Amino acid sequence: xxxxxxxxxxxxxxxxxxxxxxxxxxxxxxxxxxxxxxxxxxxxxxxxxxxxxxxxxxxxxxxxxxxxxxxxxxxxxxxxxxxxxxxxxxxxxxxxxxxxxxxxxxxxxxxxxxxxxxxxxxxxxxxxxxxxxxxxxxxxxxxxxxxxxxxxxxxxxxxxxxxxxxxxxxxxxxxxxxxxxxxxxxxxxxxxxxxxxxxxxxxxxxxxxxxxxxxxxxxxxxxxxxxxxxxxxxxxxxxxxxxxxxxxxxxxxxxxxxxxxxxxxxxxxxxxxxxxxxxxxxxxxxxxxxxxxxxxxxxxxxxxxxxxxxxxxxxxxxxxxxxxxxxxxxxxxxxxxxxxxxxxxxxxxxxxxxxxxxxxxxxxxxxxxxxxxxxxxxxxxxxxxxxxxxxxxxxxxxxxxxxxxxxxxxxxxx
Amino acid sequence: xxxxxxxxxxxxxxxxxxxxxxxxxxxxxxxxxxxxxxxxxxxxxxxxxxxxxxxxxxxxxxxxxxxxxxxxxxxxxxxxxxxxxxxxxxxxxxxxxxxxxxxxxxxxxxxxxxxxxxxxxxxxxxxxxxxxxxxxxxxxxxxxxxxxxxxxxxxxxxxxxxxxxxxxxxxxxxxxxxxxxxxxxxxxxxxxxxxxxxxxxxxxxxxxxxxxxxxxxxxxxxxxxxxxxxxxxxxxxxxxxxxxxxxxxxxxxxxxxxxxxxxxxxxxxxxxxxxxxxxxxxxxxxxxxxxxxxxxxxxxxxxxxxxxxxxxxxxxxxxxxxxxxxxxxxxxxxxxxxxxxxxxxxxxxxxxxxxxxxxxxxxxxxxxxxxxxxxxxxxxxxxxxxxxxxxxxxxxxxxxxxxxxxxxxxxxxx
Numbered sequence: 001x002x003x004x005x006x007x008x009x010x011x012x013x014x015x016x017x018x019x020x021x022x023x024x025x026x027x028x029x030x031x032x033x034x035x036x037x038x039x040x041x042x043x044x045x046x047x048x049x050x051x052x053x054x055x056x057x058x059x060x061x062x063x064x065x066x067x068x069x070x071x072x073x074x075x076x077x078x079x080x081x082x083x084x085x086x087x088x089x090x091x092x093x094x095x096x097x098x099x100x101x102x103x104x105x106x107x108x109x110x111x112x113x114x115x116x117x118x119x120x121x122x123x124x125x126x127x128x129x130x131x132x133x134x135x136x137x138x139x140x141x142x143x144x145x146x147x148x149x150x151x152x153x154x155x156x157x158x159x160x161x162x163x164x165x166x167x168x169x170x171x172x173x174x175x176x177x178x179x180x181x182x183x184x185x186x187x188x189x190x191x192x193x194x195x196x197x198x199x200x201x202x203x204x205x206x207x208x209x210x211x212x213x214x215x216x217x218x219x220x221x222x223x224x225x226x227x228x229x230x231x232x233x234x235x236x237x238x239x240x241x242x243x244x245x246x247x248x249x250x251x252x253x254x255x256x257x258x259x260x261x262x263x264x265x266x267x268x269x270x271x272x273x274x275x276x277x278x279x280x281x282x283x284x285x286x287x288x289x290x291x292x293x294x295x296x297x298x299x300x301x302x303x304x305x306x307x308x309x310x311x312x313x314x315x316x317x318x319x320x321x322x323x324x325x326x327x328x329x330x331x332x333x334x335x336x337x338x339x340x341x342x343x344x345x346x347x348x349x350x351x352x353x354x355x356x357x358x359x360x361x362x363x364x365x366x367x368x369x370x371x372x373x374x375x376x377x378x379x380x381x382x383x384x385x386x387x388x389x390x391x392x393x394x395x396x397x398x399x400x401x402x403x404x405x406x407x408x409x410x411x412x413x414x
Numbered sequence: 415x416x417x418x419x420x421x422x423x424x425x426x427x428x429x430x431x432x433x434x435x436x437x438x439x440x441x442x443x444x445x446x447x448x449x450x451x452x453x454x455x456x457x458x459x460x461x462x463x464x465x466x467x468x469x470x471x472x473x474x475x476x477x478x479x480x481x482x483x484x485x486x487x488x489x490x491x492x493x494x495x496x497x498x499x500x501x502x503x504x505x506x507x508x509x510x511x512x513x514x515x516x517x518x519x520x521x522x523x524x525x526x527x528x529x530x531x532x533x534x535x536x537x538x539x540x541x542x543x544x545x546x547x548x549x550x551x552x553x554x555x556x557x558x559x560x561x562x563x564x565x566x567x568x569x570x571x572x573x574x575x576x577x578x579x580x581x582x583x584x585x586x587x588x589x590x591x592x593x594x595x596x597x598x599x600x601x602x603x604x605x606x607x608x609x610x611x612x613x614x615x616x617x618x619x620x621x622x623x624x625x626x627x628x629x630x631x632x633x634x635x636x637x638x639x640x641x642x643x644x645x646x647x648x649x650x651x652x653x654x655x656x657x658x659x660x661x662x663x664x665x666x667x668x669x670x671x672x673x674x675x676x677x678x679x680x681x682x683x684x685x686x687x688x689x690x691x692x693x694x695x696x697x698x699x700x701x702x703x704x705x706x707x708x709x710x711x712x713x714x715x716x717x718x719x720x721x722x723x724x725x726x727x728x729x730x731x732x733x734x735x736x737x738x739x740x741x742x743x744x745x746x747x748x749x750x751x752x753x754x755x756x757x758x759x760x761x762x763x764x765x766x767x768x769x770x771x772x773x774x775x776x777x778x779x780x781x782x783x784x785x786x787x788x789x790x791x792x793x794x795x796x797x798x799x800x801x802x803x804x805x806x807x808x809x810x811x812x813x814x815x816x817x818x819x820x821x822x823x824x825x826x827x828x
Binding site: 132257270 | 684
C-alpha cells in the first residue's frame, strides 16, 4: 500500500491525479475527500474508481477525466500565473478548509500570502447609492488598516468600491468564472490590478465562462474565506443575501449596514438585521468588535468558526436558498484527514461491502434520511454506511444533501 | 372617619382638595398617593399636612396651596375647555395609571374618549428628512387605520406629521406646557385642531410656560399613554431617545426605523436597534405585529405592560438619562389603592411614630439605601418605614429615588 498523501505541496504527478479525480464523473467535494481518505491517495482512488462504481451496480462505465485534459488545464493555468491549490495542500486557506465541504481545488493568482490572513467580506448592491459606496470604502479601508484582508466578489458597486479601497492593505476577489474570464467588463482594469496587487481566487478552470448558478456557488467561497460578512445595500433577492446566508450556515459572522426602509436597497440588510445573531454595523468599530475575538483562531483545530452544521436560521425563514448544485454535503465538518497526515488505507470491512451497499440502497427512498437512521435501519456501522454511500454516490444512485441527509436517486442514465 | 374616596368622578370639593394637596410644598406624585392612602382622602390629608411635617422635625411650616389659588387654576382650565383628571378618577387613562408613578393630575382637552383606546407613540426628529416625514405619515396612518390612537409630542417634523396623518382616526398630543401654551409656533393651527378633532394632554396648569426640563418629563407621558413607542429619525442626544428610554423603563415596547449610518438623523434609531429588545420597523405591519398581542390588555389588572421597575437596559448603557425632576419613585407599581375603593384610614402604628421617624432618619445617609435595608437597620416593619418616609418627605428631609431607594437630604431651608 502507498504512503498517505504528504502535507507538503503536491508534486506534478500528485497534482495531476487529484485534478483528474475531481474532474471525473460523479466526484463532488465530499466524494473526493472520502476517496482520498479511503484509498490513501489520488492515484489509488483514481485506479479504484471504475471498480467501486461497478460494485454499486452501475452498468455504464464511469467517465474518468483523461490525463491529457487535466494536463491541458494545468498548463493553461500556469500560463495565466494561476496556481492550483488543493484542499490537502498546506497553502490552502485555513478558513476555507474549515468548511464542511471545502472546494477541493482553487486557482489563485497574485499575492497568495493574503490567503493566510484573517479576512472579512464586504459585499453589496451593484446599483449602490453614493452613500452606500462611501460607506463601503470607509468600512473596507478601516478594516484593512486594522489588519484584515477584505474579500469581495468584484461586482460593480459595493464590491468594486471595497476592493479599490483596500488594494494597498490587501484584498481578495473571488470570481465565478475562470481566472482569465473578465467580468464585469467595467471592472476589467480592477481585475487586472487585483491579479498583481491583490489576489484573485476561483474554483473554476481557466477559460470557464460563469453561468447563473456559478455566482451563488462563488458567494459561498467569499464567506468561506472570511471570519464574517458585511452587507451594505442589497435588494431583497440578491447575491449579497445569498452570501450572508452562506456565512450563517458556515458559522461565520453576519453583519449588515441598515438603511432607510423607503430605499429598496435597504431591504436586504434590514431584513438580515431582523434575524437573530446578525450585528448592526454603523461604523468600522462595530465590525472590529465582532471580529476581534476570533482573530487568529481560524487556523486552529476546533476553531469557533468551524460549525457549518449548526443552522443559524430555520430553513423556512431564509428568503433565499443556496443552490447546492450537483454536490453533496459531508457527515462531518472536519478537514480532510489526509491533510493532517493521519490518512491510512481503509481496512477491509468485516461484512461484505457488496452486501452492505445493497442493504443501504434497500433502505433508502426518495425522502432524505440521516446517516444514523440508515445505520439503524441496516444494522451496519456508520463507517460501513459511509463506504456504501461513497460507492453509491460514484454510481450516481444516491444523492447526499446537507446535514448528513441522503436519499435515493432515480436511476436514469445507466 | 370619612368614607374612602369614591371611584366615581370627584365632586367640586374633592377636586379642589386633591389639587391643593398636589400643589402643596414637598408633595410629589408618590407622596400624594401615600397621603391619600394613609388618610383616606384629600380633605383629611390636607388637614394633617402641617402636623405630619412638623412631626418629622420641620421647623418652618409647610407651604400649603391656598384654596383660592387652586380654585383659580380650575376656573382657568374650565375657560379653556380643559378637563382636570386625577389618577383616582375613572376617566384617567389606564395605560398611564399603570406607571409606577403616574402623574396625579392631567388636563385633557378635546376627544377624551381617545384616552380609553389602545395607543402607539410615533416620535422623531424635528429636522426630519423628506423620507422620514413620509415614513412617519405612512406608519401613523396605517396604525390609525388598524384602530390604534397615535400619540406624539406636537414637535415640528416627525411628531407633527404623525398627528396630521391621524387626525381622522384619532391622535393625542402631549404638551410640555399648559394646555393653552402654543408651542411650537409653527404648529399653532395643528394644536388648535388637535384640541377639537384630537386630544391635548398635559400635566401642567393652564398658562404654564415649559422650561427645558419639562420636555423629558412630558416624554414620559407620551410613552406612558402608549403600548409602545416608534422612533423615526433622531439624533443621538434627543428627546425622542428620552421617550424611548422612558418606554423601556415603563415596560412598553420600543421600536425604531433604521436609517443610513452616514445620516446623523439615523444615529438615534440605529443606536436603539443595537440594544436588546428593540424591534426594527420597516413597515406598519412590523408595528402591528408587536402591538397586537397586547391589544386591549392595558386596562386589566396585572397587565403585561405594568412592569416599570424591570429595567430593560442597564443604567450605564443609556446614552440619555431621564431627569426625575423633584419627584420620587414609589416602592410598588400599584395603582392608588383609593381608586380600587380599598383605602381606609391608616391604623395608628404600634410603636411611637415619632420614634420610628427619628430611627429612620438616623440610619439614612447621603448614599441611597433600599426600603428593605432601612427596615432591617431600624428593626421597623416596612409599613412603619413608609409612614416615616412620608413624613420625612413632606418635611423635605429625605429624597426618594427610583427603585425603592431613599437617601437623606442635607437640611437647608428650614
